Amino acid sequence: MSHVLAAVAWPYANGPRHIGHVSGFGVPSDVFSRYMRMAGHDVLMVSGTDEHGTPIQVQADKEGVTPRELADRYNRVIVEDLHGLGLSYDLFTRTTTGNHYAVVQQIFEGLYANGYIVPKVAMGAISPSTGRTLPDRYIEGTCPICGYDGARGDQCDNCGNQLDPVDLINPRSKINGETPKFVETEHFFLDLPAFAQALGKWLDTREGWRTNVLRFSKNLLDDLQPRAITRDLEWGVPIPLDGWRDRGDKRIYVWFDAVIGYLSASIEWARRSGDSDAWRRWWAADGEGRDARGYYFMGKDNIVFHSVIWPALLLGYSGEGDRDGNPGELGRLNLPTEVVSSEFLTMEGRKFSSSRQVVIYVRDFLARYDADALRYFIAVAGPESNDTDFTWAEFLRRNNDELVAGWGNLVNRSISLAAKNFGAVPPVDPAGLTPADEALLATARAGFDTVGDLIGRHRQKQAIGEAMRVVAEANRYLSDQAPWKLKGDDDKPRMGTILHVALQVVSDANTLLTPFLPHSAQKVHELLGGTGVHAPMPSIVEVEDLDGGPAYPVLTGDYTVGTRWESVPLPVGRPLAVPKPVFRKLDPSIVDEELDRLGGNE
Template sequence: MAEKILVAVAWPYANGPRHLGHVAGFGVPSDIFARYHRLKGNDVLMISGTDEHGTPVSLAADREGVTPKALADRYNRIIGDDLHTLGLSYDIFTRTTTRNHYRVVQDVFKTLYDQGYLLRQTTMGAFSATTGRTLPDRYIEGTCPICGYHEARGDQCDQCGNQLDPADLINPRSKVDGTPPVFRETEHFFLDLPAFAEQLAAWITRQEHWRPNVRTFSLNLLDDLRPRAITRDLDWGVPIPLPEYADRETKRIYVWFDAVIGYLSASIEWARSRGTPDAWREWWQNPQAPHYYFMGKDNIVFHTVIWPAILLGYGNGGEVGGGTGEPLQLPHNVVSSEFLTMEGRKFSSSRGIVIYVNDFLSRYDPDPLRYFLTIAGPENQDADFTWAEFVRRNNDELVANWGNLVNRTLTNVFRNFGQVPQPGPLAPEDVALMEATERGFAAIGTLLEGTKFKAALTEAMRLASQVNFYLSEQEPWKVIKSDRERAATVLYTALRCVDHLKTMMTPFLPFTSQQLHEMLGYDGFIAGPLAFRECTEEDGSTHRVLTGDYAGWVGRWQASDLPIGQVLRKPEPLFKKLDEKVVDEELARYQ
């Protein structure tokens, strides 16, 4: 029976275009996972959107003289286009400025408040002396009281690593205009995390299938759990749903609190948009539906401690949940990646050390990028993107191994037979090769289910080289001159293996796998197509979401039965060999 699987992908922040580091962490791994499970016949719901509230958006908008919404509109569009071009197969990629999202966030806030999980506390807030508006922690700089570092941030010191409070800094100053901030008392709501400490400890301890670093890190966080502010003095965010705050224009829900609730609100939006408004419950209130979250390692705390605490507090809900059925499900796995650097340096948009996704994809195809980010990306340790390595892996691995196998198999079949040839009697080596390739479905499937993407792709590539080796030994292009039946048998064997490998490669390389699917003479989709759709809300406002129809995919994660006599379409190379001079050109561009 089809399993319901939630693939919850970190929400990219809408204050600029996304660079390769971003999509290496949250994007490509989650899409590989979702595509694999769809091919398995499972019922995947893959959700995300742009995270659009908070100070970085409002400050960037101020600098440009536009409204925060206008800035978010622009980057939502750019980011959505990037993810579409990269082939990330969301069921819904939406945004946090929708009415639906506001309604769900406010319901979660109100429910936690009614249950007594939100505490009111008066704290010293930092405000800009020039504008009177709140200054977020990370926009305050000063000397670290612990190590004396001069450029410590209000939230932490990058030199000694200690967490700080802006009021601790010596000689604090605003990073926006250099003036010292003004500190004054302000009331905020805090999520009572210590109230969940025991439940969280018991739950995390049971998660023995998590990557060890995620589990250990999360358990350590529980040792020092404190209430965490979920409101801010700011005018850009979701309003606080309590009567006494109804006309307080300068107090809003803190962006991190609203962003994690996006996983739930996006699922609800998806269900409504299909005319099945309760369908989200099949994932969220179903203990048999595992939830997988994908993110960079800097976001672990939100997904293993804070979001689970919110879910525990909400239970089966207020207005949105309706108080019936199972409580909302906690994460089954939290798949965090490490960081990607570029040519040995940390990505930094402000210092120009950056490769934007849209810029990259304007010159190169998406599959070679997806290949590189999987085989050489930051899955288990920090990884480095270099142009030399990108060109080498494209040419020596993708083109020389998989691309070459497809090309020589299909070209020889197409030229000599035009269709899947009728094989003669199979020799033991033909049978052995087909069986070895077929075993890839189980081996690679197990690796993918364990979120070991690099190992899975490495295994698929190993199988491709085995088939290449077989072809080089059998030389059907020579044999055909003397023994047409034996050549047909060898090419049939290779073609079957290529067809199996096509399916195994699809989660990683969806664009070229679809192309190969068509060249093999099949119709329909095993991958794609994605589509943008306009959504209209109750008040008539519209927004664009990225979605796709994956239920109609014809591919299945199993050995194919390539019909004999199926007419092939004219083969074209799947990948382009890159000239070595690309390396110098690109390095010059990014200096």
């Protein structure tokens, strides 16, 4: 057993999340965490809503509410959506908690004490018409590095480089098109160049990363610049230094506070668990967390923050950047084991866009379809290592031809036949198993190694492909053996054997599919006569803020109770009832209906 941290990207609380968001990090991190727990590891899966910074401020201005009101609203919406998908967070919290503020300030102070945070006068953009600061992301222009015309002030999405708005050619405000004015303003900078060697050494020791993620991260080291980690903004974590703490107009940069969320959420989880030091099992590099592993799940636009900036913060706080320093009060902290980044999901060939209504919100999806139908699509056809397209026609096909006609059919016909002819799990005939029986059972058993290994290496597409291969072989076995023809008294023992084998393989395949399809796995477990929790689910709990702030909803759960990653022999004689179908076949008319719902459709 080992300690495994599943650190999942924090969705901005500035609107409902769409299926592109959850297919990049939400579902894959849940599949991974569920599998790791089933395999006996002590998993801590944490995240929360990202509630500071300009993404929240700008949307709040648009809706005419305060940032806090906006964050409260969408925090709840997002918590409910992730709950609907069955994502098994140990704690899904938010960045506006007292605990998070304290931890962010602690990390800032540690970095400052080690000399990695320095004040500097920089040029900041303001809007000439309103006099307010113009956030980096709301300035657009031509990238000075690659010439792409849609570059943002903080980053070019074409070449992936980090930018400063002042470097953009022909800068303009995304809010109203005006040309920003640049004025001098004092900020704190993270001395990123002072981590070049330590980061390079660490990246050189990384194994098993997707090659593009590792290559991209190493390339970033060639041109590290100091990064501003404060902003001219009223909304955010105050700067914990004398003379700055009480200033209303400067706050810590949202990305600085958000990545620290992985640590602060772990600490919050520990404080709520009754053992306030328990977080150290995943984090303390010199103590209980020495052998822990940390996997970070995100979309590809977030790589730099997880493979360069967050590790730099951890190194600097631990006193392990390129100059001498001491660890802060929390001690030396673990760096990520792996940054697991996915690509993008597009929608009927176009980029997701809430404003153009090229979007399917999680909530709307779950109102019309089952969570596992979406989880299945994401697992078999999601953007794991290539940009991929969601189309309703493909969703329909995957659901009807694979989930319903493949897995659902196997479950249904095996259990129905056994229930009708035996009313229970039949025994194996004393004549024994045939080579075909043995071969199928062996295929299913071998799945535990293959599928588990693939999930452990973040090859979830291949993993579910292997699990579905077991399903396909079992369907072929049933068709070949045709147990329904063996109705005579002499044949019935053989019919029992075939159904015994089929049911055992249904049970094994169900376990293999549990990380992917937890809702239906629980149902199949019950159809097989099982009781108790097979696939644990998260719940929404209203909690008090631990440091006196307002109460809020979190996602949490007890995941120690689910089934293990192993073949469990089905007890002969266990009563079986004729099953109701587990999966819903969808009518082809949904494709046109859904396309009509999408905006901008010809």
